[in-house]
Every structure is written in C-alpha cells, then in structure tokens.
Amino acid sequence: MTARGRFISIEGGEGVGKSTQIAALAAFIEQKGFEVVLTREPGGTEGAETIRQLVLGGSAERWLPRAEALLFASARSDHVERLIEPALASGKWVISDRFIDSSRAYQGAGSGLSDADIMALHHIGSRGMLPDRTLVLRLDSKEAANRAAARDQNQPDRIQGRVETFHADVDIAFVSFAESEQRVRLVDASGAPHEVTMRLLAEISDLLEPA
Known part of the structure; x- marks a missing residue:
C-alpha cells in the first residue's frame, strides 16, 4: 500500500x-x-475557485460574517474532497496557502464568530480534517503592511483591505492557536528569505523522517 x-x-x-x-x-x-501538490484557499478546485471570486471580490459589505463563513466552509469542503484527500491517499504531500486556521482567525476572531461555530462548519463540510503541521508566518505589522501594499499595488481585495484592528485580531488569533495546539507553529518571517525557509524546515523536519 x-x-x-x-x-x-x-x-x-x-x-x-x-x-x-x-x-x-x-x-x-x-x-x-516526494511529489508535492501546491494549492490555496479559498480555491484549489473549479468550484472552490468560483467561490473565491465571490468572497474576495466586491465591496467590504458584500457578505455578512455568517454568510462569509458558510461560503469559505463550502469552498473548503470541495477542496478537501476533490483535491486534498485524493492527493494524500496517493502518497503526495500537499502544501496549502491557508486552510481552516485562516477561517478561525479571519471569519472567527476577526469577524466576531465563535471558534466553536467555525469548527462546527468544518466538521460538517470537511469532516474536521486538520493539517499534519500548520506553519504561521509572523512579521512586524508595519513591514507586513508595506509588503502587502506593494504586492497588491494598493488595490487589496475585500478582506485584505479591512481596518488595522481587524488584522491585529487575526494575528492574536493565530498566536492563540499555536499556544494551544501542537500542530501549529509560529515562524519568524523577518530577515532574508532563505533564513525564513530554514526556520520553516526546522518545524517540519520530523515529518520528513521515514515512518
């Protein structure tokens, strides 16, 4: 097998x-x-990419928090069933740019929904699937904001463009996940890119060892 x-x-x-x-x-x-599959959330499958356009486009008020959380959970359900689970079953490694912890931080802590509500949606939509390891990159807020502005050419999507306090709450949430769950690791994202990569690799070294 x-x-x-x-x-x-x-x-x-x-x-x-x-x-x-x-x-x-x-x-x-x-x-x-190892063979690696790269993917992202929301997205990764045809249906999930369609939902991505719905949740990231439009005005900041386009979706209220509960509707937004439901859309993210729906996209994730399709993503898990059609892409992530089959890839893992065939022995491939999957690296996803965001997963459930982003919903917990952005739609939960940032938007005011409870973590229990977000996880309940996740259990229904994706059978509670969790990554083997979640690596959270952290950077000084001002430096991160400058990088994001340059990346987006000052045209952020409806979530990226939310107020500073929202993003501060998101960061606090990620830290709390790392403090309470062993699979979640905080990684300093400052310095040269290769230095950050080495920090990330140190946090998954055990996963690369033979079973």
Whole structure:
C-alpha cells in the first residue's frame, strides 16, 4: 500500500511572504523525493475557485460574517474532497496557502464568530480534517503592511483591505492557536528569505523522517 502523504498549511497575515516560502518549501521537499501538490484557499478546485471570486471580490459589505463563513466552509469542503484527500491517499504531500486556521482567525476572531461555530462548519463540510503541521508566518505589522501594499499595488481585495484592528485580531488569533495546539507553529518571517525557509524546515523536519 502507498504510504499516505503529508498535509502542511501555511498561514499568516497579509504581506508575510507566504507565496515565496511555499515555493521554497516545496522545492526542498521535492529534493527529498516526494511529489508535492501546491494549492490555496479559498480555491484549489473549479468550484472552490468560483467561490473565491465571490468572497474576495466586491465591496467590504458584500457578505455578512455568517454568510462569509458558510461560503469559505463550502469552498473548503470541495477542496478537501476533490483535491486534498485524493492527493494524500496517493502518497503526495500537499502544501496549502491557508486552510481552516485562516477561517478561525479571519471569519472567527476577526469577524466576531465563535471558534466553536467555525469548527462546527468544518466538521460538517470537511469532516474536521486538520493539517499534519500548520506553519504561521509572523512579521512586524508595519513591514507586513508595506509588503502587502506593494504586492497588491494598493488595490487589496475585500478582506485584505479591512481596518488595522481587524488584522491585529487575526494575528492574536493565530498566536492563540499555536499556544494551544501542537500542530501549529509560529515562524519568524523577518530577515532574508532563505533564513525564513530554514526556520520553516526546522518545524517540519520530523515529518520528513521515514515512518
């Protein structure tokens, strides 16, 4: 039987460098002989990408918190069933740019819904699936905001463009997850990209060891 693959989610606020680090992490894992599938949330499948356009586009008031949370949960359900689970079952590693912890931080702590409500939706939609390891990139808020502004050319989507206090609540939530759940690790995203990559690799070294 093919050994089940590993599932890693990369999390963090806006402008922390997730895309750069995901590419570097995938390259290293592939050098170790594993096949890697890169994906993102919301998105990853045709249906989930359609929902992505709905939740990230339009005005800030387009969706109220409960509706937004339901849309994210629906996208994730399709993503898990059609892409993540089959890839893991075939022995591939999956690295996702965001997963359930983003919903917990953004639609939960940031928007005022309870963590229990977000996880209840996750249990219904995705059978409560959790990554083997969740790596949260953290960066000084001002530096992150400057990076995000440059990346988005000052045209953020409806979630990226929310007020500073919202994003501060998101960061606090990520820290709380790491304090209470062993799978969640905080990683300093400051410094040269290769230095950040080495910090990430240190947090998954045990997963790369033979079973």
